Amino acid sequence: MTWPSIGDYALIGNCRTAALVCRDGSLEWLCLPTFSSPSLFGAILDRRAGHFAIRPRGRFKSERRYLERSNVLETTFRCEGGSVLRLTDCMPLPAEASGEMNTERELDPEHEVLRKVACVEGEVEVELEFAPRPRYGATRTGFRDCGKLGWQLTGCPFGAFLGTDIAVEADGTQAVLRGTARLRAGDVRWCSLAYDQAEASVLPPLGKWAERRLQETAGWWRWWTGRCHYEGEYGEQVLRSALALKMLASATSGAVLAAPTTSLPEALGGERNWDYRFCWIRDSALVLHAFLSLGFVEEGEGFLGWLLHATRLTWPRLQVMYDLYGETRLKERELDHLSGYRGSRPVRVGNAAHEQLQLDIYGELIATVAQYVDSGGELDATERRLVQGLGRSVCELWRKPDQGIWETRGPARHHTYSKAMCWVALDRLVHLGLGDDRTERERDAVREEIEKRGFNQRLDAYVGYYEGEEPDAALLLLGRHGYQPPAHPRMQGTWRFIRKRLSRDGLLQRYPQGTGYDGVPGSENAFAPCTFWAAEYLANLGRRDEAREIFERLLRCANDVGLYAEEIVPGTGEPVGNFPQAFTHVSMISAATALTVEKTA
Amino acid sequence: MTNELSIAILHVLLWGLVATAALSAVLFTSQRLGYSRLSLPFLVGTLFTGQRSAANVAGLVFYLLGGWLFAFVYYFIFAALHRAGWLLGAAVGSVHALVLLAMLFPLLPHLHPRMATEYDGPTYRRRLQPPGFLGLNYGYRTPLATILGHALYGAILGATLFIP
Numbered sequence: 192m193t194w195p196s197i198g199d200y201a202l203i204g205n206c207r208t209a210a211l212v213c214r215d216g217s218l219e220w221l222c223l224p225t226f227s228s229p230s231l232f233g234a235i236l237d238r239r240a241g242h243f244a245i246r247p248r249g250r251f252k253s254e255r256r257y258l259e260r261s262n263v264l265e266t267t268f269r270c271e272g273g274s275v276l277r278l279t280d281c282m283p284l285p286a287e288a289s290g291e292m293n294t295e296r297e298l299d300p301e302h303e304v305l306r307k308v309a310c311v312e313g314e315v316e317v318e319l320e321f322a323p324r325p326r327y328g329a330t331r332t333g334f335r336d337c338g339k340l341g342w343q344l345t346g347c348p349f350g351a352f353l354g355t356d357i358a359v360e361a362d363g364t365q366a367v368l369r370g371t372a373r374l375r376a377g378d379v380r381w382c383s384l385a386y387d388q389a390e391a392s393v394l395p396p397l398g399k400w401a402e403r404r405l406q407e408t409a410g411w412w413r414w415w416t417g418r419c420h421y422e423g424e425y426g427e428q429v430l431r432s433a434l435a436l437k438m439l440a441s442a443t444s445g446a447v448l449a450a451p452t453t454s455l456p457e458a459l460g461g462e463r464n465w466d467y468r469f470c471w472i473r474d475s476a477l478v479l480h481a482f483l484s485l486g487f488v489e490e491g492e493g494f495l496g497w498l499l500h501a502t503r504l505t506w507p508r509l510q511v512m513y514d515l516y517g518e519t520r521l522k523e524r525e526l527d528h529l530s531g532y533r534g535s536r537p538v539r540v541g542n543a544a545h546e547q548l549q550l551d552i553y554g555e556l557i558a559t560v561a562q563y564v565d566s567g568g569e570l571d572a573t574e575r576r577l578v579q580g581l582g583r584s585v586c587e588l589w590r591k592p593d594q595g596i597w598e599t600r601g602p603a604r605h606h607t608y609s610k611a612m613c614w615v616a617l618d619r620l621v622h623l624g625l626g627d628d629r630t631e632r633e634r635d636a637v638r639e640e641i642e643k644r645g646f647n648q649r650l651d652a653y654v655g656y657y658e659g660e661e662p663d664a665a666l667l668l669l670g671r672h673g674y675q676p677p678a679h680p681r682m683q684g685t686w687r688f689i690r691k692r693l694s695r696d697g698l699l700q701r702y703p704q705g706t707g708y709d710g711v712p713g714s715e716n717a718f719a720p721c722t723f724w725a726a727e728y729l730a731n732l733g734r735r736d737e738a739r740e741i742f743e744r745l746l747r748c749a750n751d752v753g754l755y756a757e758e759i760v761p762g763t764g765e766p767v768g769n770f771p772q773a774f775t776h777v778s779m780i781s782a783a784t785a786l787t788v789e790k791t792a
Numbered sequence: 793m794t795n796e797l798s799i800a801i802l803h804v805l806l807w808g809l810v811a812t813a814a815l816s817a818v819l820f821t822s823q824r825l826g827y828s829r830l831s832l833p834f835l836v837g838t839l840f841t842g843q844r845s846a847a848n849v850a851g852l853v854f855y856l857l858g859g860w861l862f863a864f865v866y867y868f869i870f871a872a873l874h875r876a877g878w879l880l881g882a883a884v885g886s887v888h889a890l891v892l893l894a895m896l897f898p899l900l901p902h903l904h905p906r907m908a909t910e911y912d913g914p915t916y917r918r919r920l921q922p923p924g925f926l927g928l929n930y931g932y933r934t935p936l937a938t939i940l941g942h943a944l945y946g947a948i949l950g951a952t953l954f955i956p
Binding site for chain 1: 823826827830831843906910911914915916921929930
């Protein structure tokens with residue numbers, strides 16, 4: 192099996208877990224029962240780690256789209272000879288997962304991947320290959336033919352069934368189910384993978400009932416997007432980003448994942464491969480801002496509820512990231528049996544960055560709470576006490592060096608952005624009426640120190656860390672957070688410095704390469720969120736044409752179904768890193784909103 | 793009602809609840825450890841509703857009531873034999889489990905309105921995987937967990953019930 196590009200994947204999901212489907216019809220990533228569980232299909236990390244392929248036999252070209260305003264994926268294969276095959280993929284939303292309490296609905300499996308294959312023109316021979324490999328490919332399983340119930344996966348503690356009306360057989364090793372079917376125009380076949388963790392399996396029927404599940408799922412997504420109030424420019428792209436974010440929002444806890452994958456490399460063949468299946472506090476401000484600004488108040492409230500609940504375990508200190516349920520032990524380990532995407536090793540699960548001190552997250556969280564209150568939300572007495580406790584931590588911690596927003600793995604430094612976010616935390620506390628004299632005193636002291644040690648007079652710019660000479664693209668956010676107006680001479684000087692030092696092919700890197708800035712060997716590519724921040728900064732500055740140019744350059748870096756990775760290879764525009772990335776999508780929404788607001792103004 | 797009978801009923805109610813809780817703990821633990829996917833409350837609850845969460849709640853209630861009901865059956869068995877004890881209780885519990893596994897489970901697809909059969913496949917309503925002989929479809933350790941749980945249920949009743 193050859194390696195597809197990361198941009199060749201599209202995401203389907205049910206708001207509790209998600210799967211990546213390649214443009215050749217192969218499902219190559221699915222963790223069950225939750226986003227951060229071990230994978231059942233893991234071919235994105237090792238071609239032997241499991242896949243579920245449905246495609247035409249022979250040579251073909253494929254094109255893809257999501258059905259209108261939904262996360263139902265449609266792949267059209269144009270085969271040699273002119274015949275056309277259409278594959279429709281979705282993860283049906285169980286009634287309860289979608290918040291629907293329709294008592295007429297029958298039992299749903301805990302998770303289902305539903306795949307419909309239909310011949311549109313001519314005659315096509317379809318191939319099916321079902322090769323699940325639980326626990327990141329480490330567990331060897333077999334199959335049991337259960338007649339009309341389907342094929343049960345054996346040798347694993349959970350219940351997994353493949354139901355299909357394509358005739359399949361297990362190969363000699365019992366490791367793969369294979370089947371073929373010759374379809375003529377109008378013929379339809381179904382495949383349903385049903386998963387139940389600890390109870391009797393629920394086996395969803397095929398045929399018209401499967402069609403109903405597919406239509407209900409598309410209908411639910413359309414209903415959800417109908418709540419979007421966004422009326423600005425780039426509406427289609429903004430809605431696609433919102434749909435991607437919704438797939439990364441856990442229906443069971445309210446948390447929003449950074450990305451649904453682990454160890455897709457930031458640089459091919461390199462070792463910058465991290466597990467992003469967790470919820471970063473700093474992403475929260477952006478995610479909440481995006482949801483609220485688009486009119487998804489329920490998601491915003493759910494996420495804020497998760498934030499305040501999850502952080503109780505470590506209160507009054509904050510951890511950099513938490514898992515979906517607020518768990519704080521995210522021990523990092525390497526999976527030596529996996530080759531990694533195109534040989535990019537190691538493959539890591541868990542994330543050691545959770546142990547780092549990153550001061551900016553206090554500012555992110557308290558700013559999020561302030562935004563929630565400013566938009567009409569209310570805090571109860573317990574929540575006010577929680578926020579005040581965080582403020583006291585900021586007063587105690589802000590003088591310490593930290594690992595910064597970029598989670599550098601070298602020695603701790605006094606990062607300017609971290610200090611500025613401590614200022615934001617204390618400033619918002621005062622704004623919320625939750626501060627005291629000490630809060631105001633410390634807030635002013637932080638600012639005085641930043642202006643003295645974080646601003647380099649010779650370079651006429653804020654720098655990445657105190658007394659340093661390196662830029663940091665995160666400093667573009669100081670305008671958004673209200674630390675300094677975008678038009679302030681120091682901000683404009685900082686923008687010029689960042690553009691001069693970090694721009695490659697019109698895209699921004701987050702910090703200089705090859706200087707040992709982050710303490711990790713190897714280099715990385717352009718960082719998509721930072722480039723969106725540049726567009727947002729320029730839009731807020733009133734330099735609309737420049738902002739639009741950068742923004743539209745980035746729009747062209749999305750893949751064919753509008754999804755973004757974390758990083759982009761300058762020159763080729765190829766996406767790299769975990770995929771799709773919530774941070775990039777929220778940054779995109781934020782930049783689009785800024786462009787629209789600027790236009791309105 | 794004599795004093796002795798009142799005490800006996802109270803014992804059945806109290807220890808029936810304890811024994812049912814112990815049986816549930818064994819089955820629930822085996823589920824969580826991945827040994828078996830047999831959940832009796834879920835199977836009972838889906839008799840009444842197709843909603844998973846409602847089925848689990850309703851199933852638990854009926855399951856507890858069933859646990860009490862069977863505690864009375866065990867009481868009558870002990871009373872008929874004029875003896876009790878944890879060993880006899882465990883033996884009765886094991887027989888109870890074997891009847892469930894070998895006789896009731898294979899018949900369940902014909903009795904349960906939401907259970908599918910291998911002959912007809914899943915339908916709109918009948919979607920639950922049948923347990924099969926000895927419940928082996930829910931994991932090969934299912935018979936062991938079921939016998940262990942019921943033996944514990946019987947042992948607790950045998951050791952504690954007051955036989956007048």
